Amino acid sequence: MGMTITEKILANAAGRREVKPGENIWVSADVLMTHDVCGPGTIGVFKREFGNDARVWNREGVVIIPDHYIFTEDRICHRNVDTLRKFVKEQGLPYFYDPADETYSGVCHVTLPEKGHIRPGEVLFGTDSHTCTHGALGMFATGIGNTDAGFVMGTGKLLIKVPPTVKFIIDGVFPKGVTAKDVILKIIGDIGVDGATYCAMEFAGTAIEGLSIEERMTICNMAIEAGGKNGIIAPDAKTVEYVRSRTGKAFNCFRSDTAAVYQAVYEYRAENFVPVVALPYSPDNVKAAASAGKVKLDRSYIGSCTGGKLTDFMFAAEVLKGRKVCIDTYIVPATAEVADALNKVRLDGKTLSELFVEAGCLEPAPPSCAACLGGPVDTFGRCSNAEVCVSTTNRNFPGRMGSKDSRTILASPYTAAASAVTGYLTDPRKYLK
Amino acid sequence: MANIIKGKAFVVGDNIDTDQIIPAQYLNLVPTIPEEYEKLGSYALVGLPDEYAERYVRDGENKTRYPIIVGGKNFGCGSSREHAPISLGAAGCRAVIANSFARIFFRNCIATGEVYPVETDVELNRKIRTGDELEIDLDHKTVKIVGNGATCGTKDLGAVKAVIEAGGIFAYARNSGMIGKK
Ligand code: SF4
Numbered sequence: 001m002g003m004t005i006t007e008k009i010l011a012n013a014a015g016r017r018e019v020k021p022g023e024n025i026w027v028s029a030d031v032l033m034t035h036d037v038c039g040p041g042t043i044g045v046f047k048r049e050f051g052n053d054a055r056v057w058n059r060e061g062v063v064i065i066p067d068h069y070i071f072t073e074d075r076i077c078h079r080n081v082d083t084l085r086k087f088v089k090e091q092g093l094p095y096f097y098d099p100a101d102e103t104y105s106g107v108c109h110v111t112l113p114e115k116g117h118i119r120p121g122e123v124l125f126g127t128d129s130h131t132c133t134h135g136a137l138g139m140f141a142t143g144i145g146n147t148d149a150g151f152v153m154g155t156g157k158l159l160i161k162v163p164p165t166v167k168f169i170i171d172g173v174f175p176k177g178v179t180a181k182d183v184i185l186k187i188i189g190d191i192g193v194d195g196a197t198y199c200a201m202e203f204a205g206t207a208i209e210g211l212s213i214e215e216r217m218t219i220c221n222m223a224i225e226a227g228g229k230n231g232i233i234a235p236d237a238k239t240v241e242y243v244r245s246r247t248g249k250a251f252n253c254f255r256s257d258t259a260a261v262y263q264a265v266y267e268y269r270a271e272n273f274v275p276v277v278a279l280p281y282s283p284d285n286v287k288a289a290a291s292a293g294k295v296k297l298d299r300s301y302i303g304s305c306t307g308g309k310l311t312d313f314m315f316a317a318e319v320l321k322g323r324k325v326c327i328d329t330y331i332v333p334a335t336a337e338v339a340d341a342l343n344k345v346r347l348d349g350k351t352l353s354e355l356f357v358e359a360g361c362l363e364p365a366p367p368s369c370a371a372c373l374g375g376p377v378d379t380f381g382r383c384s385n386a387e388v389c390v391s392t393t394n395r396n397f398p399g400r401m402g403s404k405d406s407r408t409i410l411a412s413p414y415t416a417a418a419s420a421v422t423g424y425l426t427d428p429r430k431y432l433k
Numbered sequence: 434m435a436n437i438i439k440g441k442a443f444v445v446g447d448n449i450d451t452d453q454i455i456p457a458q459y460l461n462l463v464p465t466i467p468e469e470y471e472k473l474g475s476y477a478l479v480g481l482p483d484e485y486a487e488r489y490v491r492d493g494e495n496k497t498r499y500p501i502i503v504g505g506k507n508f509g510c511g512s513s514r515e516h517a518p519i520s521l522g523a524a525g526c527r528a529v530i531a532n533s534f535a536r537i538f539f540r541n542c543i544a545t546g547e548v549y550p551v552e553t554d555v556e557l558n559r560k561i562r563t564g565d566e567l568e569i570d571l572d573h574k575t576v577k578i579v580g581n582g583a584t585c586g587t588k589d590l591g592a593v594k595a596v597i598e599a600g601g602i603f604a605y606a607r608n609s610g611m612i613g614k615k
Contacts, residue, residue: 022592024592026611037460037461037514038513038514038515040463040465041463041464041465041515041516044463044464044465044466045465048465049603049615068460069460069461074461076461076462077461080461080463083463126513127513128512128513129511129512129513129537131513143512143513143537144513144537144540145513145514145515145537145540145541145544145545146464146465146515147515147541147544147545147601147602147603148540148541148544148602151544151602151603151606154612155606155611155612157611159596159602159605159606161592193448193507193510194448194506194507194510194533194535197507197533197535197536198536224511224537227507227510227535227536229536282448373452373457373512374452374456374457374458375457375458376458376461377458395450395452395511397450397452397453397511398452398453398480398481398482399452399453399456399480400452400457402458404480404482404483
């Protein structure tokens with residue numbers, strides 16, 4: 001019987017020849033990722049269950065990336081990072097990106113691939129729902145809670161149910177002005193926020209093959225917003241090149257069989273996509289940017305694991321070069337590597353940072369999750385009143401970016417930039433040649 | 434396994450996400466630290482919009498008056514934060530009845546043993562109001578509206594039942610000899 005890429009990776013991790021959707025299987029993890037919000041609780045569970053002197057199952061397998069509450073005065077947040085430091089030292093963990101020194105990186109989901117922790121064919125569990133991002137490189141990656149993470153930390157294994165796969169085939173070439181963000185928002189709008197609950201979401205077709213690795217990450221990142229267990233894209237030459245340049249570790253490239261069985265298959269033509277937005281308060285409340293009505297904005301936010309990668313800032317810069325924003329515009333690079341690139345990559349002779357500041361954006365913030373999830377009251381960019389914010393992030397539930405009175409509209413970096421220029425929700429295509 | 438859960442219900446709508454269950458500003462609290470566990474309870478469902486006339490946990494209190502939450506579809510969508518089922522459990526919630534659950538929330542309920550996620554096809558959240566008394570019978574898979582005696586069925590817990598019955602993922606693995614005794 002044919003298997004999907006997700007089934008093949010899980011079968012491999014379970015030491016079996018074949019697995020079927022719905023089966024419960026024990027799989028071996030290659031990587032367990034946790035951060036400052038869930039790390040201390042995971043460590044608490046690990047110690048409670050395995051004892052104070054317990055050792056993690058594999059030191060190389062545990063990656064700890066503080067990123068959520070870093071630039072805050074909040075005392076408890078600092079205590080939590082200290083808890084991680086102590087644990088890393090006690091266990092001798094080699095992969096810790098400490099906010100106190102030059103190893104600090106920023107948002108976990110952009111850090112993981114940058115630092116070579118993401119490899120095709122492997123299994124990653126992370127204490128963060130957007131762990132599904134990493135299926136973009138052909139791995140099985142999914143979010144879990146602290147208790148399950150504590151279990152993986154001690155055993156390297158987890159009991160999981162094999163998900164059925166829903167396939168999205170997109171062929172053709174995306175029109176100018178359409179980004180991966182528009183593609184995934186459109187799909188979520190079509191199937192709903194519970195449209196792929198429990199399923200693997202597999203993305204394929206010539207249009208997906210044409211996307212860069214970072215754009216593929218944006219697509220898989222939001223699989224969870226449709227309820228998906230994981231997002232996945234078959235690895236190709238681009239994937240192999242990206243991964244090889246970041247790690248020397250061997251990996252396995254799996255692909256779905258032509259005879260693989262899918263729960264559902266959706267087919268799209270790339271040419272039919274347009275810039276879209278998701279209006280409050282749900283990621284499936286999707287409208288074309290051009291027909292969302294006259295929506296007045298208070299701020300624009302470009303950042304997060306979804307929209308704070310170098311590619312995202314390149315898109316924003318294309319719109320903002322030589323123009324002025326008329327609302328508060330926040331630039332939050334996801335990682336130190338992205339922040340560094342903002343000061344190096346040039347467009348028309350100017351670095352992206354210079355270009356953003358000249359356009360009137362606030363000075364780029366240090367890398368972290370920042371206001372993507374609201375956070376402590378002193379978080380950079382956090383909405384504290386009834387602001388309406390167009391944002392390249394991934395969730396717009398009530399209160400997601402801070403105050404319950406604020407409203408978040410999800411959009412691509414192009415749309416967030418064009419809307420910053422007009423002060424209203426704006427289809428970016430008129431600013432793009 | 435507690436077989437009967439009886440008490441007042443707190444009624445919510447569809448797609449109650451984890452930001453509404455426990456807003457991100459409280460995620461610095463670590464659930465395995467007892468005082469912080471209690472605090473998480475005091476913030477349970479504090480992210481619900483102000484249109485809700487009643488708070489799930491009243492200001493200045495740590496515990497709810499509503500041991501049962503009744504939602505619609507996709508309850509617990511959003512983040513993987515285990516703080517969500519934990520805050521509900523810490524507040525004194527014993528069960529959430531919904532038409533469907535988001536996957537990670539459902540799994541975290543089971544892994545932590547904090548609350549029972551009970552699925553039903555009946556749109557109970559449209560039939561009753563906050564404050565109405567319910568009686569959930571886990572063995573017989575029914576929910577009774579105490580006021581009028583109406584009863585509806587709940588779905589089987591399916592494959593995770595074995596894990597719940599063992600008392601969570603750790604106990605399950607210990608029973609099967611996968612990991613050593615504590
Ligand atoms: S950037 Fe936002 S969505 Fe991404 S990991 Fe951080 S808080 Fe979560």
